[in-house]
Amino acid sequence: MKHNFIILLALLFISQGCTNTEKKKNTETIETQFNQELANELDKLADVDQTAANVPRGKFKDYSKEEFNAYKDSVFTANKKRAEEILDEYGYPGIDLVGEEGSSNFWLIVQHCDFDPEFQKRVLKLMKAELDKGNANGKNYAYLTDRVRKNTGQKLLYGxxxxxxxxxxxxxxxxxxxxxxxxxxxxxxxxxxxxxxxxxxxxxxxxxxxxxxxxxxxxxxxxxxxxxxxxxx
Structure with a gap:
């Protein structure tokens, strides 16, 4: 009887060890994988964003003020829609997912969503969680913080x-x-x-x-x- 009890304890120990090993493997597999395709897309979106955000250049020099403003609005609106989709699928795209530049490109798009401060607030909250993990840019976070505060009638924190x-x-x-x-x-x-x-x-x-x-x-x-x-x- 005593012999059987010892065998049972040994089996439980082995089973627990296997369970712990399996948990460790599962933890390792949920590490974020770099997404080059998404990083490339964000790079393209940011290029279009900058074209719209700056003074008219190239073919846009021939646009009237009304035409260029309409173009700008269409870019910011389309980019915001895509940013929402990315947010829904990945959460805030941090450095581990799309790299430093890709993460900053996403932030840049959100900066120009002043027409929807509630969306900016949503991004800011998710960005803070990534910042606390060292997975987002602190300077970008400061700029978006002030942007949200300005757009919601609050005083700035970073000037x-x-x-x-x-x-x-x-x-x-x-x-x-x-x-x-x-x-x-x-x-x-x-x-x-x-x-x-x-x-x-x-x-x-x-x-x-x-x-x-x-x-x-x-x-x-x-x-x-x-x-x-x-x-x-």
Whole structure:
């Protein structure tokens, strides 16, 4: 009887060991596989997105303002529809699924879905889960966070959405807890807000240089950046 009991224990131990091994195998098989086809598709969608988001180029220079705006709306709407399908099938496409560039391309498409902030909010929530796993870009997350806040009437957290004053300086839209904005920016890998505003100010000056010169503004008016003793050039 004692002998039979020992055999039974041995069999249970072996069975448990097999079960644990099987669980380990199952866990290993659910690792996300890189999807090159999806990454390629996102690359193409992002190219079209950028054509629509920028000033008219190529054949689009001949479009009237109304025609180009209609084209832009059609691109953003079509891209949003496809982004929803991708989200439903894969969740937020993280770096493991489509690579750093592919994941950023998906984010870029969502950035231009301002006409549907509820969709942007949905993406932001899923993106945060991937960010916490190191599977999404922190800078992109900050930009989408501010985009959602702007589109839902809230104050920004990272200062990524700007307006311009009469001197052509970029100014952040209203901030929540403005005293700690650079702390938050550093946490996601963004430079100090003043450095970002300077880059936006320089860009604004260049594309509006003729108008700025007529106003008597001969060069971009920049902010002092914390931690930099020398003035920005």
């Amino acid at each position: 990524t959405q700007v307006v311009y004053n009469n001197q052509g300086q970029a100014v952040s839209m209203p901030l929540e807890d403005s005293a700690n904005v650079n702390v938050r920016r550093a946490e996601v890998g963004l430079p100090p807000l003043e450095a970002y505003l300077n880059s936006m100010t320089k860009f604004h000056f260049q594309i509006n240089k003729e108008m700025m010169l007529k106003r008597g503004i001969e060069e971009p008016i920049l902010y002092e950046v914390p931690g930099q003793n020398d003035s920005i050039q």
